[in-house]
Amino acid sequence: MKIPAFLLAMVAAGSVAAAQTVNINIDxxxxxxxxxxxxxxxxxxxxxxxxxxxLYAELVKNRSFEFPEPLMGWIKLSxxxxxxxxxxxxxxxxxxxxxxxxxxxxxxxxxFGVSNEGFRGIGVHEGETYxxxxxxxxxxxxxxxxxxxxxxxxxxxxxxxxxxFGKDWGKAKGTLKSPVxxxxxxxxxxxxxxxxxxxxxxxxxxxxxxxDRPGGLRADMVQALADMHPGFMRFPGGCIxxxxxxxxxxxxxxxxxxVDRRHLIIDRWNYEFLHRPTPxxxxxxxxxxxxxxxxxxxxxxxxxxxxxxxxxxxxNSGELCPLDKxxxxxxxxxxxxxxxxxxxxxxxxxxxAEMGHPEPFHLTMMGVGNExxxxxxxxxxxxxxxxxxxxxxxxxxxxxxxxxxxDARFQYLWPKLCELHADIxxxxxxxxxxxxxxxxxxxxxxxxxxxxxxxxxxxxxxVDVVSPxxxxxxxCALAEAA
Numbered sequence: 001m002k003i004p005a006f007l008l009a010m011v012a013a014g015s016v017a018a019a020q021t022v023n024i025n026i027d028x029x030x031x032x033x034x035x036x037x038x039x040x041x042x043x044x045x046x047x048x049x050x051x052x053x054x055l056y057a058e059l060v061k062n063r064s065f066e067f068p069e070p071l072m073g074w075i076k077l078s079x080x081x082x083x084x085x086x087x088x089x090x091x092x093x094x095x096x097x098x099x100x101x102x103x104x105x106x107x108x109x110x111x112f113g114v115s116n117e118g119f120r121g122i123g124v125h126e127g128e129t130y131x132x133x134x135x136x137x138x139x140x141x142x143x144x145x146x147x148x149x150x151x152x153x154x155x156x157x158x159x160x161x162x163x164x165f166g167k168d169w170g171k172a173k174g175t176l177k178s179p180v181x182x183x184x185x186x187x188x189x190x191x192x193x194x195x196x197x198x199x200x201x202x203x204x205x206x207x208x209x210x211x212d213r214p215g216g217l218r219a220d221m222v223q224a225l226a227d228m229h230p231g232f233m234r235f236p237g238g239c240i241x242x243x244x245x246x247x248x249x250x251x252x253x254x255x256x257x258x259v260d261r262r263h264l265i266i267d268r269w270n271y272e273f274l275h276r277p278t279p280x281x282x283x284x285x286x287x288x289x290x291x292x293x294x295x296x297x298x299x300x301x302x303x304x305x306x307x308x309x310x311x312x313x314x315x316n317s318g319e320l321c322p323l324d325k326x327x328x329x330x331x332x333x334x335x336x337x338x339x340x341x342x343x344x345x346x347x348x349x350x351x352x353a354e355m356g357h358p359e360p361f362h363l364t365m366m367g368v369g370n371e372x373x374x375x376x377x378x379x380x381x382x383x384x385x386x387x388x389x390x391x392x393x394x395x396x397x398x399x400x401x402x403x404x405x406x407d408a409r410f411q412y413l414w415p416k417l418c419e420l421h422a423d424i425x426x427x428x429x430x431x432x433x434x435x436x437x438x439x440x441x442x443x444x445x446x447x448x449x450x451x452x453x454x455x456x457x458x459x460x461x462x463v464d465v466v467s468p469x470x471x472x473x474x475x476c477a478l479a480e481a482a
Contacts, residue, residue: 036231037231038231038232038302039231040230040231041230041231041232041233041234041301041302041304042225042228042230042232042233042234042301043233043234043235043238043456043457044233044234044235044236044237044292045235045236045237045238045239045240046236046237046238046240046267046269046283046287047237047238047240047267047269048269049119049120049281051236051283051286051287052119052282052283052284052286052287053118053119053120054119054218054221055217055218055221055222055287056217056218056284056286056287056291057205057206057209057210057215057216057217057218057219058203058204058205058215058284058286059118059119059122059123059130059187059204059205059206060073060116060118060122060187060202060203060204061073061116061117061118061119061280062074062116062280062282063201063202063203063284064098064100064101064200064201064202064260064264064284065088065100065101065102065200066098066100066264066282067264067280067282068266070088070100070102071086071088071102071114072279072280073116073117073118073280074102074114074115074116074117075114075115075117076113076114077111077112077113077114077115077188077190078112079110079111079112081108081110082106082108082110082111082112083106083107083108083110083112084104084105084106084107084108084112084191085105086102086103086104086105086114087102087103087105088100088101088102088103089101089102089103089198093200094135094169094200094201094260095260095261097257097260097261097262097263098200098201098260098261098262098263098264100200101135101198101199101200102114102198102199102200103139103196103197103198103199104189104191104196104197104198104199105139105140105191105195105196106191106193106194106195106196107194108194109192109193109194111146111190111191111192112190112191113145113146113188113189113190113191114188114189115150115186115187115188115189116186116187116188116189116202117186118185118186118187121152121183121184121185121186122149122184122185122186122187122204123182123183123184123185124149124157124178124180124181124182124185125178125181125206126178126179126180126181127177127178127179128177128178128206128207128208129175129176129177129206129207129208130149130175130176130177130178130204130205130206130207131173131174131175131203131204131205131206131207131214132147132160132173132174132175132176132187132203132204133171133172133173133174133201133202133203134171134172134189134199134200134201134202134203135169135170135171135172135199135200135201135260136162136165136169136170136172136197136198136199136200137165137166137167137168137169137170137197137198138165138166138167138195138196138197139195139196139197139198140195140196141193141194141195141196142163142193142195143163143165143191143193143195143196143197144161144162144163144191144192144193145161145162145163145172145189145190145191145192145197146159146160146161146162146188146189146190146192147159147160147161147162147174147176147187147188147189147190148187148188148190149176149178149185149186149187149188149204150185150186150187150188151180151182151184151185152182152183152184152185157176157178157179157180157182157185158176158177158178158179159176160174160175160176161192162174165197169198169200175207176204187202187204189202201260203215206218206219210222210223210295210298211298215259215286216291217287217291217295222295222298222299225295225299226298226299226300229299229300230299230300230301231301231302232296232301232302232303232304233292233295233296233299233301233302233303233304234304234306234367234456235292235303235304235305235306236250236289236292236305236306237250237306237370238306238370238457239268239272239313239315239370239371240267240268240269240283241306241307241308241369241370242308242311242312242313242369242370242371242372243268243308243312243313244268244271244272244312244313244316244317245312245316245317245319246308246310246312246319246321248265248266248268248312249308249312250308251308251332252288252289252305252307252332252336253332253335254285254288255285255287255288255289255290256288256289256290256339256351256355259286262284262285262286262288263285264282264283264284264285265282265283265285266281266282266283267281267282267283268313268316269281270282273466275468276468289305289336289339290352290355290357292305293340293357293361293363294357296361297361302364302365303340303361303363304365304366304367304398305336305363305366305367306366306367306368306369306370306398307329307332307333307336307366307367307368307369308329308332308369309329309368309369309372309377309380309381309384310326310329310380311369311372311376311377311380313370313371314371314372314373314374315371315403320376321380323379323380323383326380326383329384330383330384330387330388333366333368333384333387333388334387334388334391335348336348336363336366337363337366337388337391337392337395339351339352340352340360340361340362340363341360341361341362341363342360343360344358364395364396365395365396365397365398365423365424366388366395366396366397366398367397367398367399367400367426367456368380368381368384368385368397368398368399368400369381369399369400370400371400371402371403371428371457372400372402373401373402373403373409373410373412373413374409374412375412377400377413378413378416378417378420381399381420382420384397385397385399385420385422396423396424397422397423397424398423398424398425398426398454398456399417399420399422399423399424399425399426399451400413400425400426400428400456401413401414401417401425401426401427401428402428403428403430404428404429404430404431405427405428405429405439405442406435410427417451418447418450418451421451422451423451423452424451424452424453424454425451425452425453425454426454426455426456427453427454427455427456428455428456428457428458429455429457429458429459430457430458430459430461430465430466431460431461431465432460432461432462432464433460433462433475433476433478433479434479435460435479436458436460436479436480436482437479437482440482458480459476459480460475460476460477460479460480461476462475462476
């Protein structure tokens with residue numbers, strides 16, 4: 001392995017120092033330099049199942065059958081004597097926002113149904129309780145449904161039986177408890193009688209979520225974040241803010257609707273890399289902007305939401321919203337500030353209050369765009385800045401300086417943003433470890449009266465940017481630390 005030069009220098013210095021006596025005096029009574037609590041924080045993006053299948057505690061994948069392949073994540077259970085059919089339907093749905101549901105029809109009084117795999121397995125823990133719920137309605141016969149939690153080896157860990165169904169949609173609920181820890185469990189829905197039933201919004205949540213909020217976040221993952229004591233949290237991305245095209249961008253207003261009305265969209269990491277296809281990666285938005293703000297408050301981090309500035313990802317389509325049609329994008333940003341900070345009797349503050357948080361979230365900053373570049377970005381950023389600063393003087397904006405801190409895109413953007421007196425400029429860097437080692441003094445000469453610098457994304461790449469051969473090495477770790 002290549003050893004960085006500065007490490008060799010440290011070894012050489014250590015051999016000399018061994019022959020000398022060095023005294024270091026420490027006065028623990030004197031306080032050191034004050035450090036801005038927002039000097040470092042965390043960044044969340046729904047990548048690697050970070051949201052659905054990760055921080056969001058829902059254990060059922062494709063719970064509302066809205067994936068383009070409606071039964072993705074589900075398999076048919078049809079023993080030899082059973083006869084029946086499964087069909088995804090849209091007639092008289094639970095609601096028009098998520099119109100698909102599953103019809104299970106059994107032609108015999110033999111077990112017939114479906115099984116959900118979860119997010120590459122349903123992880124259950126010994127002794128823990130799990131809350132099941134689903135919207136159901138009777139179609140034909142007198143349906144009897146068994147809900148089973150099944151281990152990887154096929155053992156039924158626990159089950160409940162449901163028998164009371166009306167002709168209209170109604171919520172069925174039950175409780176399951178696992179006697180073992182199993183990372184690859186499954187959830188079965190089995191029709192045990194002749195007849196037919198419609199099913200939608202199938203859900204399984206651990207009873208113990210963060211702060212025991214029903215339908216909430218994973219307690220262990222949030223605790224890990226809280227233990228880091230981050231000064232801020234940047235969310236929800238990242239490239240998913242932009243979308244590969246504008247109709248796939250992240251729209252925060254969709255994420256504060258009732259959970260069963262939040263429109264599912266495809267996650268860009270579903271199809272971004274040919275070497276890493278993830279065809280089952282979608283966003284249900286069960287983890288939405290209200291939940292993000294609440295999480296920031298819980299762990300004592302300043303919220304730093306990033307909003308779309310009318311530009312799709314320039315690594316993909318680079319689609320632009322025309323300047324004369326940019327107003328809805330700007331209004332979304334203004335409405336977000338009101339949602340976070342407005343009084344409970346303001347239009348968007350009232351929405352926050354209805355969701356259970358009448359007090360403001362004390363939002364002080366927002367990112368405009370993610371990794372945009374060129375004059376198109378400057379044109380849009382200036383319009384966002386003027387509108388937001390006019391209405392909310394003192395509110396801080398995070399602008400971006402492209403995807404790399406040392407290329408032609410950066411060289412264009414940095415002086416432009418300085419001329420505009422930008423509050424904070426987000427610099428990103430994905431590069432070889434050598435870049436990090438040779439730039440340890442990069443910010444020493446920056447003008448302290450100029451824009452603040454936020455290194456929002458960085459990673460030392462052992463081989464090349466997004467190469468499938470990249471590895472997490474000691475050299476990369478040392479480079480990032482340097």
